Amino acid sequence: TKVRTFFVQWSQYYDTHDELGNLRNPDSSYFKTIQDALDLDNWLNWRKKWLAEKIVQTLPAKGQRKKGQRKGTYIGICHYADTKINTKTKKREHKENHIHTCVSFANAVEVEKAREFFEVSRKQNCMPVKNVKNVLEYMLHITAQAIQDHKHIYSEDELFSNFADQQEMLDYFH
Numbered sequence: 001t002k003v004r005t006f007f008v009q010w011s012q013y014y015d016t017h018d019e020l021g022n023l024r025n026p027d028s029s030y031f032k033t034i035q036d037a038l039d040l041d042n043w044l045n046w047r048k049k050w051l052a053e054k055i056v057q058t059l060p061a062k063g064q065r066k067k068g069q070r071k072g073t074y075i076g077i078c079h080y081a082d083t084k085i086n087t088k089t090k091k092r093e094h095k096e097n098h099i100h101t102c103v104s105f106a107n108a109v110e111v112e113k114a115r116e117f118f119e120v121s122r123k124q125n126c127m128p129v130k131n132v133k134n135v136l137e138y139m140l141h142i143t144a145q146a147i148q149d150h151k152h153i154y155s156e157d158e159l160f161s162n163f164a165d166q167q168e169m170l171d172y173f174h
Contacts, residue, residue, distance in 0.1 A: 076101035081152035
């Protein structure tokens with residue numbers, strides 16, 4: 001299956017820990033120490049830089065871009081205030097910091113190729129998007145279910161993208 005738009009997620013925990021739960025430096029060329037990578041602002045800035053660089057690479061897709069056309073657009077947000085119920089203690093706990101992004105490519109690509117391209121840890125962290133507006137509402141926690149669940153509502157000002165300005169970004173979603 002080939003699609004153009006994907007919902008992609010990265011977790012700060014999975015970026016800074018190996019499969020055994022040991023601390024690791026995700027990018028020693030960017031972070032001087034592991035502690036730098038554990039800082040939310042440093043990690044978020046690294047992921048933004050990584051995504052911006054990644055999105056200008058050539059994807060394994062057919063067709064040629066028109067002159068001046070972007071290879072893709074993205075919009076993202078860092079969820080730093082999410083909570084979850086611990087199934088063992090039944091108490092509400094802070095959820096690991098994570099980034100949600102919506103990425104649209106100029107050309108359709110195969111889902112598995114996109115998952116490899118984005119280097120996600122699980123299949124459900126890179127899914128095809130059917131409705132971009134629903135993704136934005138989900139990212140901001142303004143869906144009816146999120147409001148009913150009293151989730152933290154994120155501001156539009158917390159969104160980041162490679163659009164020229166915030167108005168262009170919002171026009172895309174409306």
